[in-house]
Amino acid sequence: MTNAKTLGQAFDALLQPDKFRDYGPNGLQVEGDREVKLLVSGVTASRALIEAAIEADADAIFVHHGLFWKGQDGRVTGWMRERLRLLLTHGIHLFAYHLPLDAHPELGNNAQLARVLGLQADGRFGEQDLGFVGTGVKTWASPQALADHVAAVLGRSVICAGDSNRPVRRVGWCTGGAQGYFEAAIAQGVDVFITGEISEPQAHLARETGVAFLACGHHASERYGAPAVAALVAQDLDIQHRFIDIDNPA
Incomplete structure (x- = not known):
């Protein structure tokens, strides 16, 4: 029983x-x-x-x-x-x-978002190592191309802030309301950071650093x-x- x-x-x-x-x-x-x-x-x-x-x-x-x-x-x-x-x-x-479900390396929100988007993690970053960093199983010519892919997979519109034409080599991601992880992701040398939500400061950071910020929805990224x-x-x-x-x- x-x-x-x-x-x-x-x-x-x-x-x-x-x-x-x-x-x-x-x-x-x-x-x-x-x-x-x-x-x-x-x-x-x-x-x-x-x-x-x-x-x-x-x-x-x-x-x-x-x-x-x-x-x-x-x-x-x-x-x-x-x-x-x-x-x-x-x-x-x-x-x-909450956080234990975000962090699980195979079944958690970050790992499962990577699975559905076609990302492969090769490192962790941020507070309690909740952020994931890695590459795509395919390549995207630009952050906007990646944003279009994310929108198609998740079935919702995606905000793309910053340089929409920068070549995408490294991607950082952390589901939900992880906009505060953006600076830590930038320090990892990523070209794009994906999370659920965007706040006012992140748009400026994206423009000033050249690292694109994709906001794909809190709920949508944690399903x-x-x-x-x-x-x-x-x-x-x-x-x-x-x-x-x-x-x-x-």
């Missing part, structure tokens, strides 16, 4: 959350009361994902963005009350892994790690798995 403890031990063994300084708790965030036969994975523990998991008769949910973060208002009111009410009423376990991890754990524990992607324009 697979219960919350068994599932949590499997996730912990794979993702090793104790190695990371994170912004919230990794692991079991909400304990339900169900035997786990169906595990649903998704990006964020939103109400829409929880409702979809209930509709699917799921017993547990595995996400990248959980419910609890350092510094947030701890009161259980409004939207938080409703998400917790749904989980507890239906006895569904909620597991969330691949959770289902990869959940599918492997579900296979190992002989339970069912289903990925539910809740569309997000961010």
